[in-house]
Amino acid sequence: MESDPRAQRLVDMVDRYQAQLLRLCYLILRDTMLAEDAVQETFLKAYRAMGRFRGDCQEKTWLMRIAINTCRDMRRSAWLRHTDRSVTPEMLPPASVPFEQEDEDLLMTVMALPIKLREAVLLYYFEDMRVKEVAAALGVTPSTVTNRLQRAAKALRTALERGNDRG
Amino acid sequence: MDDRELRRRLHLAQQRRLSGLSPDPYLARRVLSRAREGQRFKKRLTVGVILAVMLMASAALAIAWLSGKAFVKEVIAPASIRQESDRFTQEEADEIIRIARENGIELTQPMLDGLSSMYKETWMLQFMKLDYGFYPAAWPLEEQAWLDALLVSCGLREQRTRFLPAEGEISEETAIETAAACIREAWGAGVLDGTTRYVQYMLTEDASGALCKRWDVEFEDAAGNVFLAQITPEGRVEQIINRPAEPPVESVEVTQTVSETLSLLYDDSFFTVENLARLREEQRALLPELAQAQDEDMLALRQLLTTPYALSAEDEISPREAMERATQAAGEQGFSAQALSLCKSSISYRQYEGEPAVYRVCFKLKPENRQPFYEGRLPFGIVLYISPADGSLTQAVVLEELDGFERWCEFPDPHDTLSHPGVG
Numbered sequence: 001m002e003s004d005p006r007a008q009r010l011v012d013m014v015d016r017y018q019a020q021l022l023r024l025c026y027l028i029l030r031d032t033m034l035a036e037d038a039v040q041e042t043f044l045k046a047y048r049a050m051g052r053f054r055g056d057c058q059e060k061t062w063l064m065r066i067a068i069n070t071c072r073d074m075r076r077s078a079w080l081r082h083t084d085r086s087v088t089p090e091m092l093p094p095a096s097v098p099f100e101q102e103d104e105d106l107l108m109t110v111m112a113l114p115i116k117l118r119e120a121v122l123l124y125y126f127e128d129m130r131v132k133e134v135a136a137a138l139g140v141t142p143s144t145v146t147n148r149l150q151r152a153a154k155a156l157r158t159a160l161e162r163g164n165d166r167g
Numbered sequence: 168m169d170d171r172e173l174r175r176r177l178h179l180a181q182q183r184r185l186s187g188l189s190p191d192p193y194l195a196r197r198v199l200s201r202a203r204e205g206q207r208f209k210k211r212l213t214v215g216v217i218l219a220v221m222l223m224a225s226a227a228l229a230i231a232w233l234s235g236k237a238f239v240k241e242v243i244a245p246a247s248i249r250q251e252s253d254r255f256t257q258e259e260a261d262e263i264i265r266i267a268r269e270n271g272i273e274l275t276q277p278m279l280d281g282l283s284s285m286y287k288e289t290w291m292l293q294f295m296k297l298d299y300g301f302y303p304a305a306w307p308l309e310e311q312a313w314l315d316a317l318l319v320s321c322g323l324r325e326q327r328t329r330f331l332p333a334e335g336e337i338s339e340e341t342a343i344e345t346a347a348a349c350i351r352e353a354w355g356a357g358v359l360d361g362t363t364r365y366v367q368y369m370l371t372e373d374a375s376g377a378l379c380k381r382w383d384v385e386f387e388d389a390a391g392n393v394f395l396a397q398i399t400p401e402g403r404v405e406q407i408i409n410r411p412a413e414p415p416v417e418s419v420e421v422t423q424t425v426s427e428t429l430s431l432l433y434d435d436s437f438f439t440v441e442n443l444a445r446l447r448e449e450q451r452a453l454l455p456e457l458a459q460a461q462d463e464d465m466l467a468l469r470q471l472l473t474t475p476y477a478l479s480a481e482d483e484i485s486p487r488e489a490m491e492r493a494t495q496a497a498g499e500q501g502f503s504a505q506a507l508s509l510c511k512s513s514i515s516y517r518q519y520e521g522e523p524a525v526y527r528v529c530f531k532l533k534p535e536n537r538q539p540f541y542e543g544r545l546p547f548g549i550v551l552y553i554s555p556a557d558g559s560l561t562q563a564v565v566l567e568e569l570d571g572f573e574r575w576c577e578f579p580d581p582h583d584t585l586s587h588p589g590v591g
Contacts, residue, residue, distance in 0.1 A: 007199055010195055010198060010199065011195045012569070012573070014194050014195040014198070015195075015534060015573045015574055016534065016537070016569075016573070018190040018191070018194060018534065019188070019190050019534045019535040020535070022188050022190060023181055023185050023188060026185065026188055027181075027185075032188065035188070036191065039191075039194070040191075040194060040197065040198060043194065043195075043198045044198050044201055044202060047198055047199070047202050048202060048372070092184065092185070093185065093187040093188050094187045095183060095184050095185070095186045095187050096186040096187045096189075097183055097186045098183070099180075099183035099184045099186075100180075100183070102176070102180065103179065103180035103181075103183050103184040104180075104184050106176060106177060106180040107180050107181065107184050107185070110177070121177075125173065125174045125177045125178075126177055126178065126181055128174070153170070153173060156173060156177070157168055157173065160168065160173075160176065
């Protein structure tokens with residue numbers, strides 16, 4: 001076992017949140033390898049900052065905030081600025097369990113959202129954060145979050161209705 | 168459709184369609200390794216488009232490079248900024264090796280082994296070692312700082328981590344004298360006789376986690392005992408340490424076997440009665456090598472090798488029947504078939520001395536399915552002990568909390584010698 005309590009806590013956090021963070025980072029960065037790098041970077045930053053985590057929010061919220069900022073840094077890199085990162089369904093990683101067409105349509109719609117709306121959707125709908133927490137994580141006001149969520153939800157509902165019409 | 172329904176559908180979509188995104192079982196170890204060693208974190212895979220390999224034109228071959236450092240500067244660094252990845256492509260690597268050979272640089276097998284990772288940073292390090300020796304901490308300070316600056320300028324390191332003293336900061340000589348004086352004062356005048364010295368002026372973290380510069384002066388004797396002093400840029404001794412020599416490391420062969428065995432433990436499907444019994448039978452020879460284990464995975468392996476796994480007898484119920492019985496018993500304890508489908512499981516047959524044999528079946532929620540647990544709707548898991556003689560349930564333990572062994576269902580068990588906070 002890890003005798004260092006910080007290291008043990010990191011092991012626990014990785015066990016508990018790695019899969020969630022990987023999906024979050026993938027939906028922001030739209031690239032499996034970049035998402036893996038972002039998750040690794042997130043946990044490293046968390047490990048280094050553990051002593052400064054004062055428990056003013058949930059551990060999960062804290063990690064999500066670090067992940068979002070890490071993804072933003074990666075998106076700002078010269079590499080991503082000059083690369084077309086649009087995704088087609090064929091580019092999604094192969095699923096390991098059966099899925100519905102609606103699942104794919106919804107995710108494609110999420111990934112096509114402008115980044116600001118996408119971040120809000122990921123934290124609010126996928127990570128179950130409250131509007132206030134999303135606002136804190138994104139560094140904007142709660143009303144801005146509400147506004148972004150309303151715009152995003154409209155697009156998502158339209159995608160679902162389109163799917164229903166087809167089905 | 169209300170928000171709740173939209174959330175439910177998005178959750179489902181994510182869990183099903185992105186189910187192929189697989190977590191890295193070694194992630195925690197990688198992060199700790201980087202955090203502790205101050206190394207740049209390696210990306211696991213190359214990123215993006217691979218640009219055409221346009222390494223040194225043949226005209227450059229007319230120049231005879233005399234040193235590893237010059238080769239790093241003239242060939243490896245320019246090649247490394249041609250594409251964004253941390254690693255060279257195979258074509259680039261082949262080309263660099265060809266140029267090195269054509270310019271009279273002798274590449275030994277250990278060096279070629281070192282280059283097999285393809286990391287650009289490693290390549291620069293390997294060629295620098297040709298000139299300055301194996302341990303970078305033993306290189307002249309100027310060369311440590313030079314390579315560090317090069318790595319930053321090539322985008323392979325985020326910030327400077329090795330420095331030359333700036334104006335107002337103590338010199339290397341002063342740092343060494345200060346370190347030696349306080350070590351001799353603490354442990355005796357002769358302790359540094361015949362030692363090898365390693366000096367680095369590096370970026371590190373202070374007690375509060377803030378980044379800061381520190382002189383790191385180490386003296387190592389022939390037996391491997393280390394005396395270390397850390398000194399601030401102003402010349403204040405921050406700490407001195409005497410680290411005794413480490414016990415001999417396991418042989419390469421044993422390390423490899425342990426590593427291969429450990430890799431089995433990350434596959435949930437490995438935990439069957441047959442596999443566990445075979446593991447104990449075939450790998451018990453590793454136990455002496457694991458006696459001093461401190462690493463979490465090694466301790467887990469040691470626990471597995473000391474657990475009395477066996478195969479059931481012909482007149483006992485089969486593992487399959489035991490699993491069916493356990494599934495039924497779990498249902499009686501409130502774990503529906505649907506809840507169990509969210510879990511990973513393991514089954515083993517154990518024969519503790521002086522006790523009746525028992526099947527141990529454990530179900531724990533998979534990391535991606537723990538939302539119901541976090542919301543208090545499901546316990547984390549359940550352990551069931553089934554009698555091989557008649558299939559009766561002898562004990563059921565509901566895991567109400569995370570137990571510190573989320574990765575494996577095989578732990579903890581009342582007989583385990585492993586301990587963990589939160590495990591009674």
